[in-house]
Amino acid sequence: xxxLRSDSRPDSVLEDPGALAVSTMYAQSYMTAAVSAxxxxxxxxxxxxxxxxxxxxxxxxxxxxxxxxxRDQKLVILDRVITPQCSEFFANFLRVLIxxxxxxxxxxxxxxxxxxxxxxxxxxxxxxxSARPLSGSARAKxxxxxxxxxxxxxxxxETVDASLLGGVVLQVGDTVYDSSxxxxxxxxxxxxxxxxxxxxxxxxxxxxxPEGD
Amino acid sequence: MKFKADEIASVIQKEIxxxxxxIQTAEVGRVIEVGDGIARCTGLSNVMSGEMLExxxxxxxxxxxxxxxxxxxxxxxxxLKIAEGDEVRSTGKLLSVPVGEALLGRMVDPLGxxxxxxxPVLTSETRPVEWLAAGVAERQPVKEPLQTxxxxxxxxxxVGRGQRELIIGDRKTGKTAIAIDTILNQKDTGVICVYxxxxxxxxxxxxxxxxxxxNGALDYTIVVAATSSDPAPMQYIGPYAGAAMxxxxxxxxxxxxxxxxxxxxxxxxxxxxxxxxxxxxGREAFPGDVFYCHSRLLERAVKLNKELGGGxxxxxxxxxTLEGEVSAYIPTNVISITDGQIYLEPDLFWxxxxxxxxxxxxxxxxxxxAQTKAMKKVAGSLRLDLAAFRxxxxxxxxxxxxxxxxxxxxxxxxxxVEILKQRQFGPxxxxxxxxxxxxxxxxxFDKVPVAKVAxxxxxxxxxxxxxxxxxxxxxxxEAALTDEIERMLKKALEAFVARLAxxx
Numbered sequence: 001x002x003x004l005r006s007d008s009r010p011d012s013v014l015e016d017p018g019a020l021a022v023s024t025m026y027a028q029s030y031m032t033a034a035v036s037a038x039x040x041x042x043x044x045x046x047x048x049x050x051x052x053x054x055x056x057x058x059x060x061x062x063x064x065x066x067x068x069x070x071r072d073q074k075l076v077i078l079d080r081v082i083t084p085q086c087s088e089f090f091a092n093f094l095r096v097l098i099x100x101x102x103x104x105x106x107x108x109x110x111x112x113x114x115x116x117x118x119x120x121x122x123x124x125x126x127x128x129x130s131a132r133p134l135s136g137s138a139r140a141k142x143x144x145x146x147x148x149x150x151x152x153x154x155x156x157x158e159t160v161d162a163s164l165l166g167g168v169v170l171q172v173g174d175t176v177y178d179s180s181x182x183x184x185x186x187x188x189x190x191x192x193x194x195x196x197x198x199x200x201x202x203x204x205x206x207x208x209x210p211e212g213d
Numbered sequence: 214m215k216f217k218a219d220e221i222a223s224v225i226q227k228e229i230x231x232x233x234x235x236i237q238t239a240e241v242g243r244v245i246e247v248g249d250g251i252a253r254c255t256g257l258s259n260v261m262s263g264e265m266l267e268x269x270x271x272x273x274x275x276x277x278x279x280x281x282x283x284x285x286x287x288x289x290x291x292x293l294k295i296a297e298g299d300e301v302r303s304t305g306k307l308l309s310v311p312v313g314e315a316l317l318g319r320m321v322d323p324l325g326x327x328x329x330x331x332x333p334v335l336t337s338e339t340r341p342v343e344w345l346a347a348g349v350a351e352r353q354p355v356k357e358p359l360q361t362x363x364x365x366x367x368x369x370x371x372v373g374r375g376q377r378e379l380i381i382g383d384r385k386t387g388k389t390a391i392a393i394d395t396i397l398n399q400k401d402t403g404v405i406c407v408y409x410x411x412x413x414x415x416x417x418x419x420x421x422x423x424x425x426x427x428n429g430a431l432d433y434t435i436v437v438a439a440t441s442s443d444p445a446p447m448q449y450i451g452p453y454a455g456a457a458m459x460x461x462x463x464x465x466x467x468x469x470x471x472x473x474x475x476x477x478x479x480x481x482x483x484x485x486x487x488x489x490x491x492x493x494x495g496r497e498a499f500p501g502d503v504f505y506c507h508s509r510l511l512e513r514a515v516k517l518n519k520e521l522g523g524g525x526x527x528x529x530x531x532x533x534t535l536e537g538e539v540s541a542y543i544p545t546n547v548i549s550i551t552d553g554q555i556y557l558e559p560d561l562f563w564x565x566x567x568x569x570x571x572x573x574x575x576x577x578x579x580x581x582x583a584q585t586k587a588m589k590k591v592a593g594s595l596r597l598d599l600a601a602f603r604x605x606x607x608x609x610x611x612x613x614x615x616x617x618x619x620x621x622x623x624x625x626x627x628x629x630v631e632i633l634k635q636r637q638f639g640p641x642x643x644x645x646x647x648x649x650x651x652x653x654x655x656x657x658f659d660k661v662p663v664a665k666v667a668x669x670x671x672x673x674x675x676x677x678x679x680x681x682x683x684x685x686x687x688x689x690x691e692a693a694l695t696d697e698i699e700r701m702l703k704k705a706l707e708a709f710v711a712r713l714a715x716x717x
Contacts, residue, residue: 017245017255017282174256176241176302184234192228194337201315201335 015108023105027112030093037089043117045090046110049082054106065104074098123153127171131164131181142168240303244268245283247295250444251489252286254301260284263343265309267302268295273324274446275308278490285490287446289324309339310454312461317405320422320436323447323454328438329422340457342450346512353518355552355579358588359470359527362398362640363391365568365633368592368650369599370555370575373583374468374525375516379547381532381539382557386569388531390637391555392472393421395529397428398640399470405462406434407471409455412448412478415440424638435459441478448482456513459526463515466522471514475531476507480543497542504546511550553577567634572599585643586693591651595629598654602626621659628658631666644688645674648702651694657706661713673709681705 034042054061063069063077075098083091097103118124126146128134134142139156146154150172161169166181242256252274260266266274266286272295278285288295311325313336320329327334355373372378372395380388396406408425410418418438425431435458439451452473459469473479480503487500495501507530514528532547537558539548548554553576562569581589605623609615615623632653635641641649649670652658661669677685684701691698 021282171241174240174242174258176237176239178237178239179234183237184232187234187237188229188232191232192225195228197333197335197337201337 019105019108020112022102023108023112024116026097026102026105027109027116030109030113031116033093034089039087039089042090043110043113045086046106046113049086049090050107050110053082065106071098071101074103118155121153123155124150124172126154126156128156128158129161129164129169129171129180130158131160131162131166133160134158134168142170146170146172239305242284242301242303244295244297244299244301246297247288247292247299249489250288250292250446251277251486252288252292252295252301254284254286255282257284257301257303260303261307263307265304265306267304269299270294273308274301276303277486278492287449287486287490288444289446289450290444292444307341307343308450309341310457311336311338312340312458313338316435316458317433318431318435320418320438322443323437323439323451325454338461340461342453342457343509344457344460344513346509347515347517347521351518351521352515353523354582355516355525356582357468357516357525358583358585358643359395359404359468360398360402360640360643361391361395362642363394363568364635364641364646364649365570365572366391366555367584367588367643367646368633369572369596370553370570370577371579371581371584371588372527372529372577373516373579374527375514376553376577376579376583377511377514377528377530377551378577379530379532379551379554380557381534381544381548381554382569383534383537383559386557386559386562387567387637388533388557389417389421389474391557391568392474392529392531393424394638394640395470396425396434396472397430397638399433400428400430402468404433404468404470405459406430407437407455407459407469408434409437409439409452409471409473411439411451411473411475412441412482413438413474415442428638445482445485448479449486452476452479452510456510456526460513463517463524463526464522466517466524468524469526471526471528473510473528473530475533476510476547477533477543480506499542503543504550507543507547508550511547552579565634566630567637572596573603585647587647587688587691587698588643588650590694591647591654595650595654599626599629602629625653625656625659627663628661628666629653631663632658632670634667641674642689643692644685645677647688647694648677648685648706649673651702652706655706657710660710669713673706676709676712677705680708 030042054064064074075095078091078094078098082094094103097106115125128142143154143156164180164182165185167179167184169180170177240257240259242254242260244252244254246253257266257276260276260279262276262279264276266276268274268288272288272290272292274286274288276284277287286301310323311334315334315336316325319327319331319334321327321334325334355375357374358367359372359374359376361367361372366372370378380391382388392408396408399406408421410421418436418440422436425434425436435455437451437455437458439448455471455473459471462469480499483503483506484499488494488498492500511528511530514526516525517523530547530551532544534541534544539545539556556571556574557569558571559569561571577583584592602623605619606626609623632649652673658666658669681701684698684705687701688698694702
C-alpha cells in the first residue's frame with residue numbers, strides 16, 4: 001500500500017494542505033479523462049513512472065522536479081525519454097503538469113488517486129491506534145463492526161501507541177472514536193474531581209448565609 | 214474530627230465500580246504550523262467559528278479563521294508546548310468561561326482560572342464568551358442613575374444604569390482612578406462590579422486589587438486580568454470574558470458595572486492576532502472589523518426590560534490617547550459607539566484640577582434622565598456657568614478692568630472649580646454632592662479664601678452629617694430637592710456660614 005509520506009519524512013511533518021487540494025483536483029481530472037480516453041487502468045502507468053523510473057533514478061527525478069530547468073527544456077526531456085515508452089494520454093497528462101509547473105506534485109497526485117479509487121470502490125481508510133498489536137480476531141471484529149455501521153469496506157491502518165494503555169482509537173475521516181483506557185481514566189478523574197468540588201461547595205453553602213454576606 | 218481513610222477509599226472504589234465510560238467522539242485535526250500564539254491546522258472539517266479546541270496537554274484555543282484547506286486557531290495559553298503534527302480536538306462548545314457568585318472577590322484570567330492563590334473557583338456554571346447583545350424589545354431606556362461618587366461626573370456627565378460612558382485621556386491623567394472610585398462608590402448599593410484589566414502592568418493590577426481590598430470593595434467585585442505579559446489572545450478575549458461574567462448577574466435581575474481598562478490595548482492585541490492570521494490590514498494596520506470588535510462588546514451593556522428582570526450592565530470603557538489625539542482610529546470608533554465620554558486632560562491634571570475632567574468636551578448623551586431630581590435641580594446650569602466662567606477667566610487674564618458683578622462671577626467660578634476637585638478613593642454620596650454644589654452655586658462659599666475651599670467643604674460635610682443628620686437622611690430618602698428640604702438646607706448652610714464667621 002502506498003503511503004502519503006515517504007519514509008524519510010518524520011510522521012509529524014505534514015503536507016501542505018494547499019498542495020493537497022491542488023493534487024486532488026489533478027487526480028480527479030486524471031481519472032475522468034482516463035475514462036473518456038478509454039484507459040482502463042490509469043494508475044498503472046503513473047505507478048510505473050514513480051516506482052520504476054523516478055525512484056530508481058533520483059538524479060532524473062531531481063532534474064524533472066527542479067525549478068532550475070525551464071518548462072520548455074523539461075518538455076524536450078520528456079519527449080525524448082518518456083513519451084516513446086508510454087501512451088499518448090499519459091504523455092499529455094505529464095505535459096499539462098509540466099506546463100502548469102505542477103510536476104513536483106506527481107507523488108501526491110498518485111496517493112490521492114489511490115484514495116479516490118478506493119472510495120469509488122466503496123472502501124475507506126480507517127486509522128486504528130491500539131496499545132498493543134491487534135490480534136486477528138480483534139481485527140476481524142473491528143472490520144465487521146465498521147462495515148455494518150458505516151456501510152463501506154474499511155482499510156485498517158494500524159499503529160501501536162503504548163500510551164493509550166488499552167482499548168482502541170478509531171479515526172474515520174476527521175472524526176475520532178476514542179475508547180482507550182487513557183481517555184476513560186481521564187473521564188473518571190474529571191468526574192471524581194467534580195464530585196469533590198460539589199462536596200466542598202455544598203459544605204460551604206451550609207455555613208453561608210442564604211442571602212449572602 | 215478524624216478522617217476515616219477506609220471510608221474515603223470505599224467511596225472512591227464505589228465510584229470507580231459504577232463508572233461507565235462512554236466512547237468519546239470528537240472531530241480532530243493536526244497542527245501544520247504554530248508560532249506567535251496561533252496555529253494553523255488541517256482536518257477539523259466541521260469545526261464552528263469560535264469553537265473551543267483542545268491541544269495535547271490541555272492547552273485550549275479557539276477557531277478564528279475557517280479557510281478552504283486549513284483552520285486558523287488562536288492558542289489560549291502556552292503555545293511553546295505545541296508542536297507541528299500534534300492532534301487538535303474539537304470540543305463542540307463555544308469558548309466559555311465559568312460564571313457565578315463564586316467569582317466575586319476573585320482575580321481570574323480571561324478563561325476563569327484563579328490568579329490570586331485562593332484556590333479553585335468553585336462554580337459549575339459557564340457562559341459563552343461571545344454573546345449576542347439584547348435586542349431592542351428586550352431593553353428599556355436608561356433612567357436609573359449609577360452614582361460614580363465623583364462630583365464633577367454626577368453633576369455634569371451623569372451615568373445611568375445600562376449606559377456606556379467612555380473615559381478617555383492621555384496616560385497619567387487619572388482614567389483608572391475614576392473607574393476605581395466608581396467601583397468603590399457601589400458599596401452597599403447591590404451593584405456587582407467587574408474590572409477587566411487588559412494589557413495593564415501586573416504591578417498596577419496588584420495595586421488596584423489592594424485598593425479594592427482595603428476599601429472593602431472586593432466583596433462585590435470580580436477582577437479579570439490579562440496583563441501585558443499575557444499572550445495577545447488572552448488580552449483580546451479578556452473584555453468579552455468579563456462581559457460574560459457580568460451578564461450572568463444581569464440576567465438574574467441584578468445591576469452590574471463593568472470597567473474595560475483599556476480597550477486601546479485590546480484593539481492592539483486584536484490587530485496582532487489578525488495580522489498573524491493574515492487578515493488584511495486597514496487604517497493604522499487595524500483589521501477592518503475592529504469597529505465591530507468594540508461595538509459588539511459595548512452593545513452588551515444594556516438596561517433589560519421588566520420581563521427579563523430589569524437588570525442592567527453599565528460599561529465604562531477606557532481609551533488611552535496619544536498627545537490628546539482623539540481623532541485617531543480607535544478613539545473615534547469608541548467615541549461613536551458609546552453614549553458619551555469623560556475627557557481627561559493632562560494640562561488640567563498638572564494644574565491640580567483632579568479629576569482632570571474637561572467639562573466642555575465631556576458629555577453624557579443619556580444625560581439628565583439618569584440623575585436624581587435633587588442633583589438635576591442644583592446642577593442644571595452648572596455646565597453653562599462653568600463655560601461662562603472659563604470665557605471670563607480668559608478675558609480677565611488680559612488685565613482688563615472688571616466691574617464688580619463680573620469680578621463676583623469670577624470669584625464664584627474659582628470656588629466652583631475648587632469644589633469640583635476631589636481626592637482619589639474618596640467617593641461622595643450623592644446627597645453630600647448636592648449639598649456641596651448647592652452651597653457653591655448659591656454663594657455660601659464666597660467669603661472663603663480659594664485655597665481653603667476644599668478644607669471648608671470637608672467641614673461642611675462633617676457639620677451636615679453630625680448636626681443636621683435629619684435633613685441629610687431626608688435628602689437621601691427622597692433624592693429630590695423639595696421646597697421643604699431646600700428650606701432645611703438653606704437653614705443648615707446659614708448656620709454653617711455663621712459658624713465660619715465666628716471662627717475667623
